[in-house]
Amino acid sequence: MAKHEHVRVAVIGSGFGGLGAAVRLRREGITDFVVLERADSVGGTWRDNSYPGCACDVPSHLYSFSFAPNPDWPRTFSGQRHIRAYLEHVTDTFGLRPHLRLNHEVVRMAWNEDELRWDIETSRGGFSADVVVSATGPLSDPKIPDVPGLDGFTGKVFHSARWDHDYDLRGKRVAMIGTGASAIQIVPAIQPEVAKLTLFQRTPPWVMPRMDRAISGPERWLHRALPATATLRRGILWGIRELQVGAFTKHPGELGLVEKLAKANIARAIKDPELRARLTPSYRIGCKRILLSNTYYPALAQPNVDVVGGGLQEVRGNVVVGSDGSETEVDAIIFGTGFHVTDMPVADLVHGADGRSLAEHWKGGVQSLRGATVDGFPNWMTIIGPNTGLGNSSMILMIESQLNYMADYLRQLDVLGGRAALAARPSAVHAWNRKVQNRMERTVWKAGGCDSWYLDANGRNTTLWPGTTGEFRRETRQVDLSEYEVVRAARPVKATARPARKKEAAQ
Ligand SMILES: Cc1cc2nc3c(=O)[nH]c(=O)nc-3n(C[C@H](O)[C@H](O)[C@H](O)COP(=O)(O)OP(=O)(O)OC[C@H]3O[C@@H](n4cnc5c(N)ncnc54)[C@H](O)[C@@H]3O)c2cc1C
Secondary structure (H helix, E strand, C coil), rough: CEEEEEEEEEEEECCCHHHHHHHHHHHCCCEEEEEEECCCCCHHHHHCCCCCCCCEEEEECCCCCCCCCCCCCCECCHHHHHHHHHHHHHHCCCCCHHHEEEEEEEEEEEEECCCEEEEEEEEEEEEEEEEECCCCCCCCCCCCCCCCHHHCCEEEEEEEHCCCCCCCCCCCCCEEEEHHHHEEEEHHHHHCCCEEEEEECCCCCCCEECCCCCCHHHHHHHHHCCCHHHHHHHHHHHHHHHHHHHHHHCHHHHHHHHHHHHHHHHHHHCHHHHCCCCCCCCCCCCCCCECCCCCHHHCCCCCCEEEEEEEEEEEECCCCCEEEEEECCEEEECCCCCEEECCCCCHCCEECCCCHHHHHHCCCCCCCCCCCCCCCCCCEEEECCCEECCCCCCCHHHHHHHHHHHHHHHHHHHHCCCCCCEEHHHHHHHHHHHHHHHHHHCCCCHHCCCCCCCEECCCCECCCCCCCCHHHHHHHCCCCCCEEEEEEEECCCCCCCCCCCCEECCC
């Protein structure tokens, strides 16, 4: 490898996960680290998703770091602009700028067994690191389906996460593909200005009312003057969501009542019985992510909107053809079709102890130890790894749990001293995964009768955590050394000889 910078820790990504890791490293007294980010600014999800109407769907006082409360959130569900500004603010407040390497896309990471380090190639030169913390995001690589004829379309095409702000939608005939979390925010935001909106809905989502409102001046003043009130507010928001978990993970039958409320939400806005039927899901609520909006259904009831029940089948010239046979000429196609989730794009870039990529290692399905480490990939950990997603609460809670685990992992390495790495035992990875998948059987995501982006090609839910955030916090508080083996590199006897790898029990 050409000349490169060596660091103790290389963090990849500068969204909530990567920035959170950077703050935590500094708090642990570790300053020998870099944050490698492919884009030209921090923010991850909240930099890339700038579509009209983009906002969080977990209240802001919970969807933020516990160590960086923001008394000034403008709304209960704040918009993208404010969340992005918050992350910039965190970057400044915690002195992270010197660690940032923007415009550095990681293209390959390989475990160097002789030196017990990761060799990292980026678009701007090489790095090596004792430990890699991969925070490349669960929803950061947009997915556009392979639609026959799309190449021949001469109008405008873009994905919701790569919004083209130079394209003026006013007066245009627009096809919106997909009815997920992004699409239901986009539809009401653009409906008033476009000439015609044709929405392609493969499966209708369940949409509940959104308790969104401006946070008043006095409330903000109170949170500033008495920070404990903001902590209390966060605690209540967290507690409510913890209490909901059992219905999703153990008693999906209890969700029937919620379904009634969601049906009433449809009926309030949609008077046409035929459209109402098309918009009413046939699976148990919660099986797919429950979406929140007060404006989605009213927008669909407007005369310039058509809902095509079924996916986009093909594009013929400038005509979009639905799987129901409908044909509509459009000027623009917007894909709200989500992201590469279960196939984790970063897995192609990582090459472990036996030289195989993580993607090959995971061919049968992704799995990890406590959502963080993988057997065969020593000293490599993910933030928001397999089975750490949430259906109903804030991902920041999970990220902060994983940061506890990361901090303890680094402490353990310190204790081992010198040239040592920790490698997850295959038996520990399998045991953890078995436990997670057994618990998954009873959940609404498995038993609810839907196909969702939570499931991989084999129908396994490798995305969500089947428990409360409190349980995950406990499971990741400390590294259990019996789940790891210690890897030490022996010094080579001759310059040409490959050093023997020694393994020892971690206890
Ligand atoms: C529109 C939208 C709304 C959401 N709303 C909510 C919500 O309300 N509540 C909630 O809990 N969750 C929400 N999420 C999920 C959200 O993704 C997480 O909450 C969180 O932001 C993820 O942070 P992250 O740092 O793990 O990933 P990201 O924010 O995606 O950051 C990953 C970073 O890694 C960088 N990167 C990726 N690959 C490379 C590479 N090879 N080299 C260098 N850099 C790389 C990316 O450029 C990016 O900056 C939402 C997601 C989306 C898309």
